[in-house]
Every structure is written in C-alpha cells, then in structure tokens.
Amino acid sequence: MEFNFEDHPHRRYNPLTNEWVQVSPHRAKRPWQGQVEKVDEEQRPEHDPNCYLCAGNTRINGEVNPDYKDTFAFQNDFAALLEEIPSGEVNEGNGLFKAKSERGLCKVICFSPRHDLTIPEMDVDGIRKVVDLWCKEYAELGARDYINYVQIFENKGAVMGCSNPHPHGQVWAQESLPLEPEKKQANQLAYFDKNGKTMLSDYIADELKQGTRVVYENEHFVALVPYWAVWPFETMIVPKRAVARVTDLTEEERDALADAYKSLTVKYDNIFQVSFPYSAGIHQAPTDGEDHPEWHMHMTFYPPLLRSATVKKFMVGYEMLANAQRDITAETAAARIREQSLTHYKSTVL
Amino acid sequence: MEFNFEDHPHRRYNPLTNEWVQVSPHRAKRPWQGQVEKVDEEQRPEHDPNCYLCAGNTRINGEVNPDYKDTFAFQNDFAALLEEIPSGEVNEGNGLFKAKSERGLCKVICFSPRHDLTIPEMDVDGIRKVVDLWCKEYAELGARDYINYVQIFENKGAVMGCSNPHPHGQVWAQESLPLEPEKKQANQLAYFDKNGKTMLSDYIADELKQGTRVVYENEHFVALVPYWAVWPFETMIVPKRAVARVTDLTEEERDALADAYKSLTVKYDNIFQVSFPYSAGIHQAPTDGEDHPEWHMHMTFYPPLLRSATVKKFMVGYEMLANAQRDITAETAAARIREQSLTHYKSTVL
Ligand SMILES: O=P(O)(O)O[C@H]1O[C@H](CO)[C@@H](O)[C@H](O)[C@H]1O
Numbered sequence: 001m002e003f004n005f006e007d008h009p010h011r012r013y014n015p016l017t018n019e020w021v022q023v024s025p026h027r028a029k030r031p032w033q034g035q036v037e038k039v040d041e042e043q044r045p046e047h048d049p050n051c052y053l054c055a056g057n058t059r060i061n062g063e064v065n066p067d068y069k070d071t072f073a074f075q076n077d078f079a080a081l082l083e084e085i086p087s088g089e090v091n092e093g094n095g096l097f098k099a100k101s102e103r104g105l106c107k108v109i110c111f112s113p114r115h116d117l118t119i120p121e122m123d124v125d126g127i128r129k130v131v132d133l134w135c136k137e138y139a140e141l142g143a144r145d146y147i148n149y150v151q152i153f154e155n156k157g158a159v160m161g162c163s164n165p166h167p168h169g170q171v172w173a174q175e176s177l178p179l180e181p182e183k184k185q186a187n188q189l190a191y192f193d194k195n196g197k198t199m200l201s202d203y204i205a206d207e208l209k210q211g212t213r214v215v216y217e218n219e220h221f222v223a224l225v226p227y228w229a230v231w232p233f234e235t236m237i238v239p240k241r242a243v244a245r246v247t248d249l250t251e252e253e254r255d256a257l258a259d260a261y262k263s264l265t266v267k268y269d270n271i272f273q274v275s276f277p278y279s280a281g282i283h284q285a286p287t288d289g290e291d292h293p294e295w296h297m298h299m300t301f302y303p304p305l306l307r308s309a310t311v312k313k314f315m316v317g318y319e320m321l322a323n324a325q326r327d328i329t330a331e332t333a334a335a336r337i338r339e340q341s342l343t344h345y346k347s348t349v350l
Numbered sequence: 351m352e353f354n355f356e357d358h359p360h361r362r363y364n365p366l367t368n369e370w371v372q373v374s375p376h377r378a379k380r381p382w383q384g385q386v387e388k389v390d391e392e393q394r395p396e397h398d399p400n401c402y403l404c405a406g407n408t409r410i411n412g413e414v415n416p417d418y419k420d421t422f423a424f425q426n427d428f429a430a431l432l433e434e435i436p437s438g439e440v441n442e443g444n445g446l447f448k449a450k451s452e453r454g455l456c457k458v459i460c461f462s463p464r465h466d467l468t469i470p471e472m473d474v475d476g477i478r479k480v481v482d483l484w485c486k487e488y489a490e491l492g493a494r495d496y497i498n499y500v501q502i503f504e505n506k507g508a509v510m511g512c513s514n515p516h517p518h519g520q521v522w523a524q525e526s527l528p529l530e531p532e533k534k535q536a537n538q539l540a541y542f543d544k545n546g547k548t549m550l551s552d553y554i555a556d557e558l559k560q561g562t563r564v565v566y567e568n569e570h571f572v573a574l575v576p577y578w579a580v581w582p583f584e585t586m587i588v589p590k591r592a593v594a595r596v597t598d599l600t601e602e603e604r605d606a607l608a609d610a611y612k613s614l615t616v617k618y619d620n621i622f623q624v625s626f627p628y629s630a631g632i633h634q635a636p637t638d639g640e641d642h643p644e645w646h647m648h649m650t651f652y653p654p655l656l657r658s659a660t661v662k663k664f665m666v667g668y669e670m671l672a673n674a675q676r677d678i679t680a681e682t683a684a685a686r687i688r689e690q691s692l693t694h695y696k697s698t699v700l
C-alpha cells in the first residue's frame with residue numbers, strides 16, 4: 001500500500017504561520033447527527049428603518065447616519081479598543097502576571113446603502129468603492145502616530161457572529177501587532193532575507209503552475225485554497241505582484257481585487273445555493289513607518305460550512321486543545337469551488 | 351486619569367503559550383442583536399434505544415456495546431486518525447509544500463451508562479471512574495511505540511459540536527506533538543530550566559495568595575480563571591503538586607480531581623441555570639518515553655457562553671484573523687463562578 005494524500009490522514013505545513021494542520025480526508029464520510037444551522041431565507045428590503053447601518057437612520061448613541069450613496073465609515077459605538085485611555089503596565093510574579101494597556105479604535109464600514117445586498121450581489125464598481133475605502137482607512141488610521149497595525153475584516157452571516165445582515169465590515173486599528181500578522185511577518189521576513197523574494201511570489205508561481213488549488217484568476221490576482229488550509233473552503237486572494245499593503249495597489253489592481261472578491265464570493269454562494277458565511281480579512285504590512293518589503297498582502301477567507309447549507313465544521317475539542325484539523329483535502333475543496341459558475345444562483349440575468 | 355485594569359482595554363500575557371490576549375472589559379455592555387443559541391430542555395431517558403453510546407445498543411458498524419456499568423471505551427467508528435496507514439512525505443517548492451503522514455487512533459469514552467446524566471449530575475464516585483479510565487487510556491495508548499501524545503478531551507453541548515448528549519469524551523493519540531501542547535511544553539521547559547520548578551507551581555502559589563481568580567479549591571487541586579483567559583468563563587484545574595501526567599496522580603489525588611471536576615461543572619451549570627457547554631481537555635506530558643519534569647498537567651475548560659444561556663462569544667473576524675479577544679475580565683468571570691452554589695440547580699436534595 002502506497003501513501004496517498006487523497007485518502008490517508010496526514011499533516012501539512014503552513015509556512016506563513018510555521019504551524020501544521022491535521023488533514024483527515026476519509027472523515028467527511030461520517031454521518032452528522034449534531035447541530036444544524038438555520039438558513040436565512042428572509043427577503044430583505046432595500047432600506048430597513050430599524051437598521052442602524054442604513055442611510056438616514058439614527059444609531060443607538062443618537063447620531064444620524066448620512067444619506068450615503070456608496071460606502072460609509074464611522075467609529076463603532078461599542079468599540080473593543082479605545083483611543084482615550086491612560087497607559088499602564090503590570091509585570092509581576094516572575095513574569096507570570098504581565099499586562100499592558102492597549103490603545104486603538106474600531107470602525108464599522110458599510111459597503112452599500114442597499115440593506116438587501118451582499119458582496120457577491122453587488123456590482124464590481126460598487127465593490128471597487130469598498131476597496132477604495134479600505135485604502136483610505138488603512139492610510140488615515142495607519143498615519144496616526146500610535147497606530148502600528150490596521151486589521152480590515154468582514155464577518156458575514158449570523159453563524160459568524162454577524163449581528164446585522166446589512167453589508168458591512170470592520171476596521172480595528174491598534175498599538176501592537178496582533179498575533180496572526182505577527183507570525184506571518186516573522187516567517188515572511190525569514191523567507192525574504194534568505195531568498196530575496198516574498199514567500200507568496202514563489203508560492204503563487206508554483207500554485208499557478210500546478211493549478212489544482214486555484215479557484216479563480218484575473219490579470220492581477222489569484223484566488224486559491226492554500227495547501228495548508230484549515231477551514232473546509234478556506235481561500236486566499238493574493239496579488240500577483242509583491243505588494244505589501246492595499247495603498248500600494250495601482251488603480252488597475254484595485255479593480256482586479258474588486259473583481260476577484262466578487263467572483264470568489266459568487267462561487268461561494270453557489271456551492272450550497274445559500275449566502276455563504278465567512279470571516280474574511282486582509283493581512284498586510286504594519287503601519288509602523290517601516291518599509292516591509294517582506295510583506296506580500298493577501299485577503300483570507302475562513303468559511304465554516306462543510307457539507308451543506310446547514311452543517312458546519314466545529315472547531316472544538318481536539319482543534320481547540322491540540323491542533324487545527326480538517327476533514328476534506330484542499331484539492332477537493334478547490335475543485336468544488338472552481339467548478340461553480342460565475343453567475344450568482346439568485347441572479348435572473350442569463 | 352489612572353489606568354485601571356477593570357475598565358480599560360489592555361493585553362495580558364499567557365506564559366504557557368507565549369501569546370497575548372486582548373481584554374476589552376467595557377465591551378460587555380453592548381446590546382446583542384445577533385444569533386442566539388437553542389436551550390436544550392429535553393428530558394432524556396436513562397436509556398435511549400437509538401443512542402449509539404448506550405449499553406447494549408448496536409453501533410453503525412454492527413458492533414454491539416457491552417452492558418457496561420460505569421465507563422466504556424471503544425475506537426471511534428469515524429476516526430480522524432488511523433493506525434494502519436503507510437508512511438509518506440512531501441517536501442517541495444523551497445519548503446512551501448510540506449506534508450507527512452500521521453498515524454494515530456481515536457477513541458470514544460462513555461462516562462456512564464446513564465443517558466440522562468452529565469458530569470455535574472454524576473456522583474464523585476462515578477466521576478472517579480472516568481479519571482481512572484483517562485489513566486488507563488493514557489497508559490495503554492502512550493505505551494505504543496509510535497504514539498507520542500495522547501489528547502483527552504470532552505465536547506459538551508450541541509453548540510460545541512457534540513452530536514450526542516450521552517455523557518462522553520474522546521481520546522486522540524498520535525505520532526506528533528500537536529500545536530497547543532507543543533507551545534506549552536516549550537514554555538514550561540524554558541521556565542523549568544531557569545527556575546528549577548514548574549511554571550504552574552509558582553503560578554498557583556501566587557493565585558492562591560491573591561485569591562481573586564480562584565473559583566474552587568480542595569486539598570490537592572485548585573480551579574481558577576487564568577490571568578490570561580480567552581473564553582468568557584475559561585478555567586483550569588491544576589494539581590497543587592507538580593504532576594506531569596494523570597498516571598502520576600496518587601489515589602487520593604484522583605479522588606480530588608474527580609471532586610474538582612464535579613464542583614467546577616456544577617458551578618458552571620448554576621451560572622445560567624442551563625447545562626453549560628464547553629470543550630475541556632487535559633494538557634500533560636507527551637508519551638515519548640522522556641521524563642518531562644517541566645510538565646505540570648492541567649485540565650482546561652473553554653466554555654463559549656458569555657451573557658446568558660443563549661448568547662455566546664463568537665471567536666470570529668478579529669479573533670480569527672488577528673488576536674484572541676475577550677469582553678469581561680478574568681476577575682469578573684472568577685467572582686461570578688466562585689459565588690455559585692456547589693448544589694446543582696436541578697438537584698432536589700437540600
Ligand atoms: O468526533 P465528533 O464528536 O463527531 O466531532 C466533534 O469533535 C471533533 C473533535 O474535537 C471535531 O473534529 C468535530 O468537528 C466535532 O464535531
């Protein structure tokens with residue numbers, strides 16, 4: 001019997017984080033008797049008078065949203081990070097009790113005034129305005145003296161903790177470099193120092209040659225299921241050019257990113273003919289004033305659905321306490337996403 | 351204005367993993383309009399003819415469960431790890447495509463024949479039998495040549511991916527040291543080499559002195575919310591003596607562990623008067639044949655509920671892409687757990 005990566009349990013290495021994932025391809029066959037998710041079939045209005053993100057509505061703190069026409073950003077009324085705090089530090093008990101104050105701020109970014117849309121249902125011009133807003137927020141927040149990292153992300157779907165279906169994302173900006181980008185920075189730096197190229201340039205060159213994990217490609221971006229994917233249909237959108245941060249993208253590349261974002265999410269929705277939940281976000285260079293030629297920005301998608309519109313992968317028990325684990329191979333997932341149409345299942349257009 | 355760790359956002363350091371958690375104490379005040387969980391109020395029978403874990407029933411593969419009286423272990427019919435696989439390895443593309451076969455096995459361990467019970471509803475004698483089973487499995491599986499680590503864990507509640515309410519846990523045993531215990535091993539080793547004592551001996555000595563995060567204590571164990579807790583009501587049960595693995599516990603200590611396990615989970619259930627979901631598991635020395643004096647075993651609980659029986663903490667977006675984040679302080683959570691009665695809310699006994 002020969003070892004076979006399609007069938008036999010194995011581990012794969014993630015060079016961006018220096019961590020391994022346990023892959024158990026045969027396991028997808030087990031029957032599922034556990035919790036199933038609700039499918040939200042609700043037909044939403046274009047404007048909802050009770051939505052605190054819709055144009056013209058009043059938010060909980062009394063502020064009135066402007067009558068915005070494309071995107072709109074504001075400071076989160078219940079922010080996890082605050083700007084106006086004094087600084088403080090604890091270091092006691094032989095280094096076992098260490099804490100320090102953390103300054104920052106959190107913004108909400110509305111993608112569209114249309115309450116009834118999601119990214120895959122918006123047109124590319126509208127999504128391009130979202131990309132422009134990311135650039136503006138990254139530049140403005142990153143320019144503040146004390147802000148060293150800007151995390152742009154989107155929680156889509158109730159199962160991903162999203163409490164309002166109005167299309168929106170968030171931006172959290174802060175003093176410290178958070179854990180995930182810190183790992184990716186250290187490993188990209190080591191690779192860059194050794195090879196004089198970004199890790200992801202070499203990686204996507206190989207992926208484009210192999211083709212088995214690529215799910216979409218345009219002139220400037222490739223979308224693929226990484227070799228080391230953890231979530232069932234995890235993907236990343238990577239620029240073909242080694243770009244460290246969104247603000248370094250050319251106009252053409254911004255358009256291409258909007259196109260890739262739409263194309264990938266349309267395919268996602270088509271898999272189970274449901275609005276596909278995920279958390280997505282951009283990993284890019286910190287805003288610490290350094291150049292960071294080692295950074296190759298990328299947008300990562302972590303979608304939880306595994307077998308159907310209602311059965312998700314639970315990252316619990318073994319996964320929380322021991323190691324990330326997945327039940328289908330990256331190649332199987334990629335084939336499934338790739339074969340989906342670029343026309344949204346809800347679309348009435350041919 | 352002075353910095354105040356009860357109110358102001360800060361980061362705390364986890365010396366076991368060498369990672370920081372973002373703490374945002376003020377954030378618990380935000381209103382929640384997102385997904386709520388179902389409360390399972392179903393009154394279960396003592397024996398369910400359709401349960402594949404109940405005594406005497408036939409499992410999906412045709413095997414018949416014995417008529418067990420306390421605990422029962424068997425190999426998982428849909429195991430993520432398999433014993434009988436050939437070995438294989440990939441290392442290509444300048445180290446960017448690395449994979450290797452992983453041998454192992456997965457067992458299911460039934461805590462009791464009583465379908466209607468959970469750990470907090472079992473008596474300490476019954477739980478002591480579970481502790482004995484952990485010891486047996488750790489010893490037997492760990493003794494196999496190729497098994498270097500044994501992860502014992504429990505997923506409790508549908509929200510934690512548990513697909514059968516019959517009280518049970520799992521044991522996954524494998525070749526490699528998984529990520530979480532690997533991190534804890536490296537940091538405990540560095541501490542031990544430097545200080546000649548286990549990290550957790552020093553840590554719990556300080557915690558017992560301070561008292562603010564301790565939630566339960568008996569002669570041999572302390573249960574506390576770690577200073578660096580991530581999940582809202584995260585706790586760990588730690589032996590007072592530096593014990594590396596369950597099989598090194600004395601008879602008395604095994605009893606005390608059973609008592610601490612029951613007491614903590616009774617308090618958990620009492621917080622929201624609901625069967626409190628969690629993933630829990632034991633981190634302990636690998637079974638690689640080494641001594642591991644640096645290891646101080648502990649049992650960790652990751653419960654997701656935050657505000658009520660139906661509102662959980664979502665670890666999504668920022669948490670997945672950037673950094674672990676929590677909305678209440680460890681001290682607030684500890685006070686809440688500590689004040690709960692040791693009598694289960696469902697109990698009819700005085
Ligand atoms: O093995 P079970 O109980 O069917 O499955 C559950 O626990 C496993 C181990 O934590 C996870 O991998 C699964 O995602 C979860 O649903």
Ligand SMILES: O=P(O)(O)O[C@H]1O[C@H](CO)[C@@H](O)[C@H](O)[C@H]1O
Pocket residue numbers: 155160161162163384663664665666667668669675
């Ligand atoms: O800020 P929101 O959308 O209310 O909250 C959601 O996203 C946050 C950032 O990922 C998480 O911390 C919350 O747990 C989640 O419910």
